[in-house]
Amino acid sequence: MTKYILILLLLISPFIGQAQTENQNFPNDNLMNTFIDSVVQKSALPFMSDSFRVGLSIGIYQNNKIFTYNYGSTQTGKQILPTNKTIYEIGSISKTFTGTLLAQAVKDKKVKIDDDIRLYLDNGYPNLEYQGIPIRLSHLVSHISGLPLFLPDNPNLFQNANFDTLPFTISKIQENYSQEKFMDDLHKVKLDTIPGFKFRYSNAGAQLLKFILEKVYKMPYDKLLKKYISNPLKMKNTNSLYSNNNLKLLAKGYNDKGNIMPYNPQILDAAGGIFSTVQDMLNYIRFHLDETNPVVALSHKAVKGNINDYAVGLNWQEMITSKKHKKIWQSGGTFGFSSYCVIYPELNIGIILLTNESDRTAQGRLEEVADKIFERINGKDPK
Template identity: 45%
Template sequence: MKKASLFLIFLIHLSFCFAQKKNSKVASDNRLKSQLDSLVEQSASIFMKNNGRVGMSIGVIQNGTPYLYNYGSTRLDRPVLPTANTVYELASITKTFGAALLAQAVLEKKVTLNDDIRKYLKEDYPNLNYNGTPITLLNLVNLTSGLPNWMPEKDLFSKAHPDSIPFILDSVHSVYSRQNLYRDLHNVKLQVMPGSVSRHCNTAAQLLGYIMEEVYQDSFENLLKIYICRPLKMKNTLLLGPGKLPREMAKGYDGKGRQMPVINWEALRVAASIASTSSDMLKYMAFQLNEENPAVKLAHQPTFGKVEDGAIALNWKIKKTGTGKRSISHTGGSLGFSSYMVYYPELNSGIVLLSNQADPSTQTDLIALADKIIHP
């Protein structure tokens, strides 16, 4: 009887703690003074109260005016509210920076989108074609190259426990070099014709970065500074590398609260390793909203699929909203971070969401959150 009573007390206490956590106010710097503030608060609070959420920074441009909000914490071991200068991994949003460099190279007449990529590779790759159709630079940025998503192209996970997969990835890719990628590229056999099927491809994005280095005879890191970060005054945006983690960087976690490795792998840096802040990404979004810039306009031209159903431009997804406006977007997901950016040029508005948590539902929830805040 005594044991049963103790167990009942324990259950009541557990239920109280759960309810308290569920109903407690999430830490935030939202001043709740405007209609937008209230909308962000309502939507972000729902997102943050989902199990496993740690922190989030939100950047909004509404009719050309920027707004910034922060929620939760940069780490799990103690409460540290994010700021406009908290650094997050952008993951696959990194790919849009490579596309911006390609658009610039096209305008400078250094390359054309229809160039065979082998023109810029130092070794011979007769295998990089399908029945005589080569992979072009355009194929690298509209996801139609036919290249494998990951290099090395081998099954790493068939017998692995799901919890161990992030650490297997880190152990393999932290020692996989540029030279390894070029070596293994000789063994790739295309299964589809380039330009025929669109699918996510880290290898294509990484290869584009290497080609941009060859075209400009400079490192991708320097090109990022010269063509994007310095002109836009993005002072806290950088390419991650071993020993290059900024002091203001948030800790990234999976859905179980485990701190995850950072993606700073040499052979995937150009595809997934740019880190940035909400304040910097608002500057990047303002840059992308300005389609009077020829490079931006080129990067937004649909190159595969129909806009009505969702087309691909230069590493951007283009889609028509219910009101006929264009939405231009990209998602990002690393081992411990999730991100989403969507903007509407005709409305001069958009939103970027940066979260230091990654599980199977985080990106979907970020997209839903963005749709609640911005009503195109």
């Protein structure tokens, strides 16, 4: 069961400085000169002390100042310290990019957030409603559409599976899966609940939204990403195409056994296959901290739940913390990478963590690191 949950979570130079724990040494570039340096060191080392960790890059944005730190290696068995330009797969943080593009489409009057998705699909799809209630665009960015985890929908794939080889099996299925096959399989979906109510994690929903955005803009997803996000935000090493990556900067991804894992296939880009760097993600964080921007404001608007407890925006998770801070975040996990991004708009603070290792604890542990950093720097002059 634990391994089954893991799969759902994954898919839902030499030394510049040296840090030391009781038993291990880690290459890093933390100079340990400032208060924030010591905060990051104290927060990051417990995470890196797990024997199966590989590399970790951390970015902090606070009051128009940025701080970056790198630990470990881009590959196992080598001392190649990550840099601010090391490229990682960011997993489901990719979905926030897709949600941001949806907000842009609403601003451009290409769509309305609560449109029936069938307005943008050919060939009808009478199956995409339940008791007369249709799936709406807002449902695709909040995991309440009722669509399955994947298309093709094959839940038996997880039964009695070899979880060392399953990532490669899933990757192969998706590599050979076209948009045409996806749309054919969408006809076979049988909803079992009214859309908009029941949480069911769905990569298929993010994929479908990608196809809708491509249709209304008459532009492929990678071009949309460049036009509206990566180019204006100067995110030079952020893209959705593996072939566009600078392979010299691309980290290798691993599982907790140290095995190299496959990258997500192209068809999963909008759901979990975008590549980025800490440097680029800090630009993305700065953009999303500005809620006076109508695209940002809409992408943060809750479409399900209550922010005083827990809510979901356009692929962002949101809540008011016990200390009354508005917290907006998303984590990501692929077969070989884990990530966590959090922003506090009212405090003008954001944190990004990227690592080239994936296991059932990684995303939660990254959140713990980010929380510790935030708790220690909030209200302090970072200098």
